[in-house]
Amino acid sequence: MSHLPGLDLTRLAGWLAAERPGQAGATLSARLIAGGRSNLTYEIGDGERAWVLRRPPLGHVLATAHDVAREYRVMAALEGTGVPVPATYALCTDDSVIGAPFYLMEKVDGTPFRSAAELAPLGPERVRRISLRLVDTLVALHDVDPAEVGLADFGRAEGFLDRQVRRWSAQLAASRTRDLPRAGQLHSLLASNIPAQSAPGIVHGDYRLDNVLVDSTDHPAAVIDWEMATLGDPLTDLALLIAYQKLSRLPGGDLVTDAASAPGHLTEDEVRSRYRARSGRDPAHFGFHLGLACYKLAAIVEGIHYRHLRGQTVGTGFDGIGALTGPLLEIGLAALKEDR
Structure with missing residues (x-):
């Protein structure tokens, strides 16, 4: 062995x-x-x-x-x-x-499409179908009643957004190796602009295309990587999905995922419209949710950068990942300012 x-x-x-x-x-x-x-x-x-x-x-x-x-x-x-x-x-x-x-x-057969280069050979029509079904699967998750599947105690939905701000602030502080002044600014704006939460549901916590295995018929075969799942505000999943779309257009975004930049993929506005139409949820105060999603992504990226510097990552492709932290914080600040 x-x-x-x-x-x-x-x-x-x-x-x-x-x-x-x-x-x-x-x-x-x-x-x-x-x-x-x-x-x-x-x-x-x-x-x-x-x-x-x-x-x-x-x-x-x-x-x-x-x-x-x-x-x-x-x-x-x-x-x-x-x-x-x-x-x-x-x-x-x-x-x-x-x-x-x-x-x-x-072991489920399916492809976790992480890059635009992997999606492009499928053609724009298939890519569009895949991204439509990606949104529809998220709606299906948020439609599940936690109590009906034995998850009533899986998390505390009340105060979820406030705890998320504090949690990712702690994560950033624990992983910091350099001065990140924009992190403090974004944290302050988030902490002082927490909106009322939408109806609670099961939150995946890291929902994106490469955390869904897509089968040969372009249907989701399995949603994977549930390590951040809890009960809370489902709009945080929608915002994170869109934050990943924004990240896909950043230089170096392919170090995480750039699948959303593939020809045929739904635009950010189309993702929001599809989700709203299918779920009935109104993404009010979405600038806050998007700002929080970018803050969370920045904390995750900085944590990977921290572990890479210490030789604690397994695999390759981490050399430039720390360069994404700053731009993510900037996008988060812009989103919150537009929401005010």
Whole structure:
């Protein structure tokens, strides 16, 4: 058995044999699917079957931002709803197995389109269909009644926006390696302009195209990467989706995702209109939500930059990611000022 950063296959095989007797071979192999930007994701196989394993990233993180038990719980709860999710198999909260909590889930066939270059060969018509369905799936998620799927206690919706401002301020402070004066300005504007919240619902927390596996018929096969999911104001998901569209046009935006810049993708206004028409929710005070989304993205990007400087990211493509923090803060400030 080989060893990958953050994954001890020998210990994992022993745990799997005890947890799911007879359902996995004694010899496992693994490959890293995604690393560094969020929870680490591996494909695990025994020669006949394959699963996906998720664990927190290595090094400096806020524990609440990478709670795999919460991620496991929300996906298990959404099975059987109109929201496509992978089947969940087993959760391990014992750090002694691989050094951190982790879970196993179904390996779903589908493509997480991260770049415009990946989407472009499909042509504008298919790209448009994919982006329409991306919005419709978000509406389906926000239509789910948390209590009906056992998630009534999954978060505290009251005061959600205020807590989000404080949470991402703390994340930025914990990851800061340089002076970011615009961060303080944006935080002050957010903290003093918190609007009334829309009707609460399940919030994905990082909804974008490459967190959705798209099947060969251009339909969403599974929504993945639920590590930031909670109960709160669903408009924060819509705003973050649009913030990612803005990021896709920044120099270096492809280090995160530039899929929204592909020909045929819905524009920002079309995304908002489609969401409003299908959900019935009115994105009032959207400048605040967009400002908060950019502040959150800036904190996430700065956290990745922090870990990269310390050699704690797994994978490649992080050298220039810190250059995105400043422009994201500027976009957030502009959005809030337009909202006033």
